[in-house]
Each structure stands twice: as C-alpha cells, then as structure tokens.
Amino acid sequence: MLVEMKNRFFMKKHNFSAGPCILPxxxxxxxxxxxxxxDNSGLSLIEISHRSKxxxxxxxxxxxxxxxxxxxxxxxxxxxxxxxxxxMQFIMVAHNLLEKRAGYLNTGTWSDKAIxxxxxxxxxxxxxxSKDANFNYIPKAYDIPSxxxxxxxxxxxxxxxxxxxxxPKCDIPLVCDMSSDIFSRVLDFSQFDIIYAGAQKNxxxxxxxxxxxxxxxxxxxxxxxxxxxxxxxxxxxSSMFNTPPVFxxxxxxxxxxxxxxxxxxxxxxxxxxxxxxxxxSELDLNPLFKGYAAKDDRSxxxxxxxxxxxxxxxxxxxxxxxxxxxxNGHRSVGGYRASMYNALPFESVATLVEIMSELxxxx
Amino acid sequence: MLVEMKNRFFMKKHNFSAGPCILPxxxxxxxxxxxxxxDNSGLSLIEISHRSKxxxxxxxxxxxxxxxxxxxxxxxxxxxxxxxxxxMQFIMVAHNLLEKRAGYLNTGTWSDKAIxxxxxxxxxxxxxxSKDANFNYIPKAYDIPSxxxxxxxxxxxxxxxxxxxxxPKCDIPLVCDMSSDIFSRVLDFSQFDIIYAGAQKNxxxxxxxxxxxxxxxxxxxxxxxxxxxxxxxxxxxSSMFNTPPVFxxxxxxxxxxxxxxxxxxxxxxxxxxxxxxxxxSELDLNPLFKGYAAKDDRSxxxxxxxxxxxxxxxxxxxxxxxxxxxxNGHRSVGGYRASMYNALPFESVATLVEIMSELxxxx
Numbered sequence: 001m002l003v004e005m006k007n008r009f010f011m012k013k014h015n016f017s018a019g020p021c022i023l024p025x026x027x028x029x030x031x032x033x034x035x036x037x038x039d040n041s042g043l044s045l046i047e048i049s050h051r052s053k054x055x056x057x058x059x060x061x062x063x064x065x066x067x068x069x070x071x072x073x074x075x076x077x078x079x080x081x082x083x084x085x086x087x088m089q090f091i092m093v094a095h096n097l098l099e100k101r102a103g104y105l106n107t108g109t110w111s112d113k114a115i116x117x118x119x120x121x122x123x124x125x126x127x128x129x130s131k132d133a134n135f136n137y138i139p140k141a142y143d144i145p146s147x148x149x150x151x152x153x154x155x156x157x158x159x160x161x162x163x164x165x166x167x168p169k170c171d172i173p174l175v176c177d178m179s180s181d182i183f184s185r186v187l188d189f190s191q192f193d194i195i196y197a198g199a200q201k202n203x204x205x206x207x208x209x210x211x212x213x214x215x216x217x218x219x220x221x222x223x224x225x226x227x228x229x230x231x232x233x234x235x236x237x238s239s240m241f242n243t244p245p246v247f248x249x250x251x252x253x254x255x256x257x258x259x260x261x262x263x264x265x266x267x268x269x270x271x272x273x274x275x276x277x278x279x280x281s282e283l284d285l286n287p288l289f290k291g292y293a294a295k296d297d298r299s300x301x302x303x304x305x306x307x308x309x310x311x312x313x314x315x316x317x318x319x320x321x322x323x324x325x326x327x328n329g330h331r332s333v334g335g336y337r338a339s340m341y342n343a344l345p346f347e348s349v350a351t352l353v354e355i356m357s358e359l360x361x362x363x
Numbered sequence: 364m365l366v367e368m369k370n371r372f373f374m375k376k377h378n379f380s381a382g383p384c385i386l387p388x389x390x391x392x393x394x395x396x397x398x399x400x401x402d403n404s405g406l407s408l409i410e411i412s413h414r415s416k417x418x419x420x421x422x423x424x425x426x427x428x429x430x431x432x433x434x435x436x437x438x439x440x441x442x443x444x445x446x447x448x449x450x451m452q453f454i455m456v457a458h459n460l461l462e463k464r465a466g467y468l469n470t471g472t473w474s475d476k477a478i479x480x481x482x483x484x485x486x487x488x489x490x491x492x493s494k495d496a497n498f499n500y501i502p503k504a505y506d507i508p509s510x511x512x513x514x515x516x517x518x519x520x521x522x523x524x525x526x527x528x529x530x531p532k533c534d535i536p537l538v539c540d541m542s543s544d545i546f547s548r549v550l551d552f553s554q555f556d557i558i559y560a561g562a563q564k565n566x567x568x569x570x571x572x573x574x575x576x577x578x579x580x581x582x583x584x585x586x587x588x589x590x591x592x593x594x595x596x597x598x599x600x601s602s603m604f605n606t607p608p609v610f611x612x613x614x615x616x617x618x619x620x621x622x623x624x625x626x627x628x629x630x631x632x633x634x635x636x637x638x639x640x641x642x643x644s645e646l647d648l649n650p651l652f653k654g655y656a657a658k659d660d661r662s663x664x665x666x667x668x669x670x671x672x673x674x675x676x677x678x679x680x681x682x683x684x685x686x687x688x689x690x691n692g693h694r695s696v697g698g699y700r701a702s703m704y705n706a707l708p709f710e711s712v713a714t715l716v717e718i719m720s721e722l723x724x725x726x
Binding site: 013015017018019020021022023028029031032033035036042043044046047048049050083084085086087088090091113116117120198200204205206207208224226227228229241242243244245246247248251323325326 | 376378380381382383384385386391392394395396398399405406407409410411412413446447448449450451453454476479480483561563567568569570571587589590591592604605606607608609610611614686688689
C-alpha cells in the first residue's frame, strides 16, 4: 500500500529541491515502515535503545558502508555519524586541527561561513576567493603554505552551482566539505584527511552529518577539546558517545545500501553525468536561458541559470503544470537552480528540459 | 494497515526502555505516514526544503506548543529545537553563561558530565553531591552563592532513579537539565532561566533537543561564541540557523500535540503518578525486591530496584514471556530499571507488577 501511495504521487512531482532533497523511493518506504516496526521486532526503530543490538548493527553497517563506497576501508580512516550539520563541523575542524594558522579556499557562502567560524579559534588565511565575480567560478592558481595546520575547501557550491573538478596537492591535511556532492562522483578520496557532509543531499534526512577522518592527523593541538567536539572521543565510542540521531542514521544506512546495490559511486556518476549533460546542453542551446557558473566549473549536482524577464510568468506556470518542485534559485544568485542529486530520476530532468524547449518554441 | 500492523505487535511488548523510549502509537503512525508523504503534498516530510512553508509551520507549531504546555507563553522565553543532545547543552550553557564561576548540584552521571564539560570553560563549584551514596538520594541542604553566574541541576536522574521534588530559590539564573522528566509533571517552569531536554524520552525520537531560554539572561559573557553554540543566533533565526533535524522536530511536534489533546501536563501527571504508585507499592510490599533510591526522592519516571539473586533466572524468563522489554538496570546501579515515561500505558506497569507478585507467590 505504501508503494502504491507513493507512486501515485511521485508521478506528479519532480523534486529539484536543493536540500533536504529527493531520496530513493524504496528508502522512504523502508524508513516509513521502520518507524512503525523495525524488522519484525515488535518495536519501532525510534523507541528502542541505541545500545540494543539492532541499533548498534545499524550504526556499524552505516559506518562500514560509507568507508566501503568511498574506497577507504583499511586505510586508517574512521566514519562517524554526528549531529549539528556541516555548520558544527566548521567549529569541530578548527577545534581538532587548528593550532596556529590554516588556509581556506573561498568558493561561496558555505566556505565563507566556515572561515568566519574558524577565525574564532585562530588565524585563517584565505588562499584564494572568487568573491570578485559573486562566486561564479572556482579559483585555480594559488599556493598552500606547507607550514599551515590544514587546507580547507568546499567541493560543491550548492548556491552558485560550481564544483571543484580537481583538488590541490598539498603536504598538509586536506579537509573538504562535501555536503552537496558526496557519493556522486568517483574521486581518489584518500587524498583527503577529513571529509564531512550533512546527510540531507545524497545520503538521508537532515539531522546527521557524516565525518570521515584519517585518524593519524588527530591529537596534535594543545587546546582542551570538549568531549562533544572531539573526533577522538567519538571514534573511541564508535560514534555513540551520546544518543545518536537514530532515524537519520538508519535512513542514511538504507540510502548507502541502495547506492551499493546500484553499483556504487561509479554507477551513479554515470547517471549524474547523463542528467547534467542533458540540462546543460539545453541551457547552452536555448537562447532564453543563461547558465550562471563558468563552464569549466559547472556542478553536476546544482545547475544555476537565469531566464529572460519576459518569459518568467509563462515558464513558472509551465513548471507548475509539469509538477516541477523546488526550482527557485537562492537569493544570492536569483533565477533558477535545478538540483540533480543522486536520487533524482533522469525523467525529471527530461521533463524540465522539455518544458524549457517548449518555452522556446512558444516564444 | 499501519495501525493494524502496530496493534498486532503492540500487545506483545511492554516497552520500559530508558530512552530512546516508547512514544504514543498515534504519533508513530502519523510520523511513519509523513516519511512517505506529508499531508497530501505529494512529497515526503524528509525531502522538502526546511525553508518551505509546510516545514516552517511545523517548526513554529513545535516551538509554540512547548512554551504553551510549560505555561511560559508571553513570559520572555524562547523555545529552540537544536541538535547534539543534552551533551551539547553541557557546553552551550557554559559558552553562553559562564564568565567566572558557576554552581552545580551533582546528583549523578549526567550532572557529573555537565560539570566536567563546563570546567573546560571556567571555574565550577559543586554545591553538593550524593556521590557518597552512589547517588541514591538528592542532596537538600546547600547554599548557592549569589555572585555566581548560574546554578545548574538535573531534575531527574535516569540511571539512579531519583528526582528533585523541589528546586532551590536562588538569585542567579537557574539552569535545569530536564531530559528525562520534562512534560511529565506540573512545575512552576518560570522559576527556571534555561530548561533543556533531549527529545528521546517524553518528546520524540533522538536527534533533537528542546532548549527553553529566558532571553534576558543572554548576552552577558565576554567570550566570542561560535554561531552554532550561540543561543542568541538560534533565537534570531527562529531555530533555523542551519538545516534542522526535520523528522525529529516533526515527531516532537506530534507528541506535544498529543499531550495537549490529552489535557496537558496536569493530565499526564495524574497518569504518571498512578503508574509510579502501583510499581513502588509492589516494591515496598514484595520481600524479593528492594528499591534503590531514597523513598522521598523516588523518580516517577525511572524506578530502580534489585532482586534477590536466587530469583533472577525465573524472573527474567517471566519477563520474556510477559513481553516486557528494556528492564535491565544501568551498569552503575545493577538490578532493574522500569522507565515509565508519558507514553507507557498503565497496563504495561500492571503487567510488570503482576509478574513481580507472581514471582513472590512462586517463591
């Protein structure tokens, strides 16, 4: 009944929301069922002890799947599911690694916030910024001093629709906020020392944050770290220092399992590229629309674009009729933003592109 | 179908889990449905933007209900739904209020942890402690110096089964960790300046923490507070500084609505007293069992007790047959712990008491 209910509605809405965003239908179904009863246990997922075997198994499965999908098993990394979102990681990274000075690449709103929060703890140096062009590109030529504590960057900029296609080689720990493109493309993840990502794009519901840490970079700062901010504490307690956000962890585990069954990151990357190619081709061909991000830096996750003023009303009516949800651009950029996360079907992008080209025919 | 499924199993298990714990059946059902589709919107609760009207309404409703139920509307308080659990509040309280010295009452494991974390920020004075008797009572005679920044206490001690029946009058801000008994009994909540509580007992699933703050006590420390740790920032953003844990907030809102419909805190208090009276009477009458906490300080939420060694095996078999779940005591106390939170039906306690007296008859 649940599947039918969802499918009936699913055909009506194409969910381009920037996050929280679309999740796989089978994940929503199974998560919904677990809220009533977890695996024939006679109890709901959300009313069992987090120290009970069923939940301990869920947490361990989620942690193991994260490392497996990223190809980081047996390489000295630990995966944690914490609370507080990427915004809490802005503080925790500084707490755990910042002794004297760190270098940050400023590619947009989220980098900017990361810098602001870290500055409370110590000196931050902006190695480069694309603020001069309202962050419509990724800076490429910059130096990272080898005596800094770490280098921090944001792999994908949800608001501006830009994405780092490669990452600088550096001798110091490389920290990356991958909130909006983790698990979407194949990378050598072992080049990073800390990867963090709020769950609510490619992983699960809002309320948990995946942190993947290379253990040997920890324990080198002199400050006393409060337990809840200390990666070492969370690692020593297997990500259960205190009660974890059980529903968010369970649903993330289901999504990671879905991704593994699909063929892992390589398989989903192919899908993501197909979707992005279709949308960006239309953007480049259709004279009514204009892409916002520099072509080389276009994100496969979030496409940002504007439309000639005269056509807005018609376009928005067509979007509504077509069941397109969540296409409004962020106020910092204006226009539209199509977020094409892992779980968004190709048909949703095809429907949007159809509407865009129909608008051109009408014009 | 969902209701049937749950009822079928519900009759089998009596959930005495210490937390995450039992929630009202109608809440589980509605939360489960929302994971598939929120209120005929064609979208799941967990895949819509937290800035969308439906979710903003949910958050505002949850915040308003919390203040209404506590009788704190229009009295200068703000309610926040944050992440990180009570453990994060140990740090946030100190960050926001601790300038020189604060007084803490030590009534058990959680008070102890609160003290440990706050000490990182400044001087903490333990005004009294019941550590001498492994926290089986609540200290009563102590002074709270009026030049301290604040006084902190824990209203209910889940692990030891003790509960503060009254709170000291003091001239400085009164901060209370009510994680395990909030919304369970009528109190003059306006005597407190900060109340915080992890959701996973009387409110909802793990993953969000209610913080109720009297606004005028804020802004008095000199330290620079990171945004995520700053109550003023969260208040200014209506508890949406960053993406909130949507599922946990929604389910908490449902539970608060359930409580309001039931008649509010006064109505549930009556139920809770009936349950506690039944269990403690049995404990006092049945020679095989022995209550752990001092009689005057017994918690209505968590009853801790031991059983004569010889009867353990029989008792545990009987518990299993009776569908009793989550009765194991915490390792710091041993024995058993019956957690009787708001959503636990009277019949569950009656079933447990029946088993206890049956054991006596068998003995």
